[in-house]
Amino acid sequence: MKKMILMGRSECGKTTLKQALKGKKIQYDKTQAVDYFDIIIDTPGEYAENLDLARALALYSYESDVVALMIAANEAYSLYPPNINGVCTRPMIGIVTQIDSPQANTPRAIEWMRLTGADPIFPISSYTGEGLWDLFCYLREEGDHFPFGKEELESPRVVLSTKYQPFDIGTQVADMEETDFIDINNRIKG
Numbered sequence: 001m002k003k004m005i006l007m008g009r010s011e012c013g014k015t016t017l018k019q020a021l022k023g024k025k026i027q028y029d030k031t032q033a034v035d036y037f038d039i040i041i042d043t044p045g046e047y048a049e050n051l052d053l054a055r056a057l058a059l060y061s062y063e064s065d066v067v068a069l070m071i072a073a074n075e076a077y078s079l080y081p082p083n084i085n086g087v088c089t090r091p092m093i094g095i096v097t098q099i100d101s102p103q104a105n106t107p108r109a110i111e112w113m114r115l116t117g118a119d120p121i122f123p124i125s126s127y128t129g130e131g132l133w134d135l136f137c138y139l140r141e142e143g144d145h146f147p148f149g150k151e152e153l154e155s156p157r158v159v160l161s162t163k164y165q166p167f168d169i170g171t172q173v174a175d176m177e178e179t180d181f182i183d184i185n186n187r188i189k190g
Ligand SMILES: Nc1nc2c(ncn2[C@@H]2O[C@H](COP(=O)(O)OP(=O)(O)OP(=O)(O)O)[C@@H](O)[C@H]2O)c(=O)[nH]1
Pocket: 008, 009, 010, 011, 012, 013, 014, 015, 016, 017, 026, 028, 029, 030, 031, 032, 043, 044, 045, 046, 097, 098, 099, 100, 101, 124, 125, 126, 127, 128, 161, 162, 163, 164
């Protein structure tokens, strides 16, 4: 597989895409630092949002075979200036994520990606699996054997947690036994 670096605004779905491409269940995990030991280099969104940190992205791009700029289909604006492929020394592709979102405006996000010079552009959903196969095939190198086929890769994922999923505190408390609670008064007395 080609080594791909993921860049894009915080919450556009970089880490989730990485989990989906590996056939994992989706579980929210805030990226705190660049993870570059993996075949997919995952970066924190803040690096794309701050000029000083963005320089690190340029350096990490040298560790990759492909640079992937990402944007969520429901983003209200694009972070990227036009024609930035000129400063990139690797093939630069575009990934439009979260196309399953009810607020998605996929054609607009594709157009914003096109303006950057990214080519090709992959509209995908890490939740439904839509579009993942084309991306997978793009990353394929001679001799690679895929662990799963198109049907499996493009099937809906189990989402264990999202960033905004509220804690189900009521249910957890209701499930507890009386004896699960520590009686602080007794402790103090004891
Ligand atoms: N509906 C939908 N939600 C998604 C999709 N991809 C990601 N999300 C949700 O968007 C939120 C942010 O996803 P992350 O993958 O953590 O985003 P990130 O780009 O890695 O963010 P940082 O680590 O902060 O840079 C999570 O709640 C995900 O579950 C998708 O394809 N569809």
